[in-house]
Amino acid sequence: xxxxxxxxxxxxxxxxxxxxxxxxxxxxxxxxxxxxxxxxxxxxxxxxxxxxxxxxxxxxxxxxxxxxxxxxxxxxxxxxxxxxxxxxxxxxxxxxxxxxxxxxxxxxxxxxxxxxxxxxxxxxxxxxxxxxxxxxxxxxxxxxxxxxxxxxxxxxxxxxxxxxxxxxxxxxxxxxxxxxxxxxxxxxxxxxxxx
Numbered sequence: 138x139x140x141x142x143x144x145x146x147x148x149x150x151x152x153x154x155x156x157x158x159x160x161x162x163x164x165x166x167x168x169x170x171x172x173x174x175x176x177x178x179x180x181x182x183x184x185x186x187x188x189x190x191x192x193x194x195x196x197x198x199x200x201x202x203x204x205x206x207x208x209x210x211x212x213x214x215x216x217x218x219x220x221x222x223x224x225x226x227x228x229x230x231x232x233x234x235x236x237x238x239x240x241x242x243x244x245x246x247x248x249x250x251x252x253x254x255x256x257x258x259x260x261x262x263x264x265x266x267x268x269x270x271x272x273x274x275x276x277x278x279x280x281x282x283x284x285x286x287x288x289x290x291x292x293x294x295x296x297x298x299x300x301x302x303x304x305x306x307x308x309x310x311x312x313x314x315x316x317x318x319x320x321x322x323x324x325x326x327x328x329x330x331x332x
Contacts, residue, residue: 139290144281147203151177151222151229156320158220158231158289159296165269166286167241170259171294173325174235176305177318178219180228185305185313188228198277199228206287208266208276215263216271220280220289234262234306234319237327245269261329297322301332 142161147154155177162171178186180199187196187209198207199221207219207230219230236259238245245258245268252258259265266272271287278285301321306329308314321332 139292141281141283142204142289142291144202144204147220147280148223148225149203150224150227151179151231152318154220154222154229155231155318156300157296159300159320159322160294161296162239162290162292163218163233163236163265163269164283164288164290165271168244168269169240170236170238170265170268170327171322171325172233172235172289173237173322174233174328175320176232176234177320178230178232179318183229183313183316184311185308185316186228186230188230192228196228199230200226201277202226204279204281206275206278206280208271208273208278210273211263216266216273216275217262218265218269218271218275232262233265235260235321235325235328236265236268237325238268256326258327260327299323303332306330 155175180188188199192200203223205221219232222229258268301323303319305319
Protein backbone atom coordinates (compact mmCIF):
# COMPACT_ATOMS: atom_id res chain seq x y z
CA UNK A 138 0.00 0.00 0.00
CA UNK A 139 1.44 3.37 -0.98
CA UNK A 140 0.74 6.73 0.57
CA UNK A 141 1.98 10.22 -0.09
CA UNK A 142 4.75 11.38 2.19
CA UNK A 143 3.10 13.87 4.60
CA UNK A 144 4.20 17.47 5.14
CA UNK A 145 5.45 16.72 8.67
CA UNK A 146 8.06 14.39 7.14
CA UNK A 147 9.66 17.33 5.29
CA UNK A 148 9.36 19.75 8.22
CA UNK A 149 12.88 19.09 9.53
CA UNK A 150 16.43 19.97 8.57
CA UNK A 151 17.41 18.55 5.16
CA UNK A 152 20.30 16.67 6.78
CA UNK A 153 17.74 14.66 8.74
CA UNK A 154 15.24 14.31 5.90
CA UNK A 155 17.75 13.22 3.23
CA UNK A 156 18.60 9.73 4.53
CA UNK A 157 14.93 9.11 5.37
CA UNK A 158 13.95 9.90 1.74
CA UNK A 159 15.98 6.93 0.52
CA UNK A 160 13.73 4.20 -0.94
CA UNK A 161 10.71 6.51 -1.17
CA UNK A 162 9.27 6.75 -4.70
CA UNK A 163 9.13 9.84 -6.92
CA UNK A 164 6.00 9.81 -9.10
CA UNK A 165 5.12 12.10 -12.01
CA UNK A 166 2.01 10.87 -13.82
CA UNK A 167 2.81 7.50 -15.42
CA UNK A 168 6.50 7.63 -14.46
CA UNK A 169 7.85 6.40 -11.11
CA UNK A 170 11.29 5.63 -9.69
CA UNK A 171 12.79 4.75 -6.31
CA UNK A 172 14.98 7.41 -4.67
CA UNK A 173 18.43 5.89 -4.12
CA UNK A 174 20.72 8.94 -3.94
CA UNK A 175 20.19 12.36 -2.38
CA UNK A 176 22.15 15.35 -1.11
CA UNK A 177 21.24 17.70 1.74
CA UNK A 178 21.57 21.49 1.43
CA UNK A 179 21.38 23.40 4.71
CA UNK A 180 20.36 26.93 3.79
CA UNK A 181 22.02 29.96 5.39
CA UNK A 182 24.81 27.92 7.00
CA UNK A 183 25.70 26.09 3.77
CA UNK A 184 27.67 27.95 1.05
CA UNK A 185 26.72 25.17 -1.40
CA UNK A 186 23.01 25.91 -0.99
CA UNK A 187 21.07 28.12 -3.40
CA UNK A 188 19.45 29.79 -0.37
CA UNK A 189 22.78 30.68 1.29
CA UNK A 190 22.61 34.37 0.33
CA UNK A 191 18.88 34.81 0.82
CA UNK A 192 15.81 34.76 -1.42
CA UNK A 193 15.93 35.51 -5.14
CA UNK A 194 13.50 35.01 -8.01
CA UNK A 195 15.29 31.73 -8.83
CA UNK A 196 15.25 30.18 -5.34
CA UNK A 197 11.98 31.60 -3.95
CA UNK A 198 10.45 28.12 -3.62
CA UNK A 199 13.15 27.14 -1.12
CA UNK A 200 11.70 29.76 1.22
CA UNK A 201 8.21 28.25 0.95
CA UNK A 202 6.67 25.63 3.17
CA UNK A 203 8.18 22.17 3.54
CA UNK A 204 7.00 19.63 0.97
CA UNK A 205 7.28 21.83 -2.12
CA UNK A 206 9.29 20.86 -5.20
CA UNK A 207 12.14 23.25 -6.01
CA UNK A 208 13.17 22.93 -9.67
CA UNK A 209 16.08 24.93 -11.06
CA UNK A 210 17.84 25.15 -14.42
CA UNK A 211 21.58 24.57 -14.53
CA UNK A 212 24.42 24.53 -17.06
CA UNK A 213 22.02 25.94 -19.66
CA UNK A 214 20.50 22.52 -20.27
CA UNK A 215 19.32 20.60 -17.17
CA UNK A 216 16.42 20.88 -14.74
CA UNK A 217 17.17 19.53 -11.26
CA UNK A 218 14.62 18.67 -8.56
CA UNK A 219 14.72 19.17 -4.79
CA UNK A 220 12.32 18.46 -1.97
CA UNK A 221 12.00 21.61 0.15
CA UNK A 222 12.47 20.96 3.85
CA UNK A 223 12.37 22.99 7.04
CA UNK A 224 12.22 23.24 9.90
CA UNK A 225 9.47 25.80 9.58
CA UNK A 226 10.43 28.47 7.07
CA UNK A 227 14.16 27.65 7.20
CA UNK A 228 15.20 27.17 3.55
CA UNK A 229 16.82 23.72 3.45
CA UNK A 230 16.31 21.19 0.64
CA UNK A 231 17.20 17.70 -0.55
CA UNK A 232 18.51 17.33 -4.10
CA UNK A 233 17.37 14.15 -5.86
CA UNK A 234 20.57 12.72 -7.42
CA UNK A 235 19.77 9.12 -8.37
CA UNK A 236 16.67 6.97 -8.91
CA UNK A 237 15.94 3.36 -9.81
CA UNK A 238 13.25 3.34 -12.55
CA UNK A 239 10.10 1.42 -11.60
CA UNK A 240 7.31 2.44 -13.98
CA UNK A 241 7.04 4.25 -17.30
CA UNK A 242 10.39 3.10 -18.63
CA UNK A 243 9.29 3.52 -22.25
CA UNK A 244 8.48 7.16 -21.53
CA UNK A 245 11.82 7.66 -19.79
CA UNK A 246 13.67 6.04 -22.70
CA UNK A 247 11.90 8.34 -25.16
CA UNK A 248 12.82 11.39 -23.08
CA UNK A 249 16.42 10.19 -22.67
CA UNK A 250 17.30 8.62 -26.03
CA UNK A 251 21.06 8.88 -25.37
CA UNK A 252 20.87 6.57 -22.33
CA UNK A 253 22.63 3.34 -23.28
CA UNK A 254 21.13 1.33 -20.42
CA UNK A 255 18.08 1.65 -18.18
CA UNK A 256 20.43 2.08 -15.21
CA UNK A 257 21.46 5.44 -16.73
CA UNK A 258 17.94 6.81 -17.15
CA UNK A 259 17.86 8.55 -13.75
CA UNK A 260 21.53 8.38 -12.67
CA UNK A 261 22.16 12.06 -11.96
CA UNK A 262 20.02 15.11 -11.18
CA UNK A 263 19.84 16.40 -14.77
CA UNK A 264 18.90 12.96 -16.04
CA UNK A 265 16.10 12.76 -13.47
CA UNK A 266 14.72 16.05 -14.74
CA UNK A 267 14.76 14.76 -18.32
CA UNK A 268 13.35 11.30 -17.55
CA UNK A 269 10.51 12.82 -15.51
CA UNK A 270 9.81 15.66 -17.92
CA UNK A 271 10.39 18.27 -15.21
CA UNK A 272 10.69 21.95 -16.12
CA UNK A 273 10.50 25.30 -14.35
CA UNK A 274 6.71 24.91 -14.66
CA UNK A 275 7.01 22.30 -11.90
CA UNK A 276 8.87 24.66 -9.57
CA UNK A 277 6.73 25.21 -6.47
CA UNK A 278 4.55 22.13 -7.02
CA UNK A 279 3.24 20.74 -3.72
CA UNK A 280 4.55 17.18 -3.35
CA UNK A 281 2.14 16.54 -0.48
CA UNK A 282 -0.92 17.28 -2.62
CA UNK A 283 0.48 15.79 -5.86
CA UNK A 284 0.20 19.24 -7.39
CA UNK A 285 0.98 19.26 -11.12
CA UNK A 286 1.03 15.45 -10.98
CA UNK A 287 4.28 15.18 -9.00
CA UNK A 288 4.56 13.56 -5.58
CA UNK A 289 6.73 11.35 -3.40
CA UNK A 290 5.15 8.22 -1.96
CA UNK A 291 6.07 5.61 0.62
CA UNK A 292 5.48 2.06 -0.63
CA UNK A 293 6.64 0.44 2.61
CA UNK A 294 10.27 -0.08 1.58
CA UNK A 295 12.35 1.21 4.50
CA UNK A 296 15.36 3.45 4.18
CA UNK A 297 18.60 1.49 4.61
CA UNK A 298 19.82 1.04 8.18
CA UNK A 299 23.31 1.94 6.99
CA UNK A 300 23.13 4.25 3.98
CA UNK A 301 26.21 5.15 2.00
CA UNK A 302 27.51 8.52 3.18
CA UNK A 303 29.97 10.65 1.18
CA UNK A 304 30.75 14.24 0.32
CA UNK A 305 28.43 16.00 -2.10
CA UNK A 306 29.21 15.92 -5.81
CA UNK A 307 30.36 18.77 -8.01
CA UNK A 308 30.81 21.57 -5.48
CA UNK A 309 33.75 23.91 -5.88
CA UNK A 310 36.30 23.96 -3.09
CA UNK A 311 35.06 25.84 -0.04
CA UNK A 312 31.38 25.64 -1.01
CA UNK A 313 30.63 22.82 1.38
CA UNK A 314 32.57 20.34 -0.76
CA UNK A 315 33.92 18.44 2.28
CA UNK A 316 30.58 17.93 4.05
CA UNK A 317 29.31 14.35 4.32
CA UNK A 318 25.77 15.18 3.19
CA UNK A 319 25.32 12.77 0.25
CA UNK A 320 23.32 9.65 1.12
CA UNK A 321 22.79 6.53 -1.01
CA UNK A 322 21.27 3.08 -1.04
CA UNK A 323 24.53 1.11 -1.40
CA UNK A 324 24.75 -0.88 -4.62
CA UNK A 325 21.42 0.39 -5.98
CA UNK A 326 20.71 0.75 -9.69
CA UNK A 327 20.65 4.41 -10.70
CA UNK A 328 23.41 5.90 -8.57
CA UNK A 329 25.15 8.80 -10.29
CA UNK A 330 28.44 7.40 -9.00
CA UNK A 331 29.37 4.62 -6.57
CA UNK A 332 29.60 5.19 -2.82
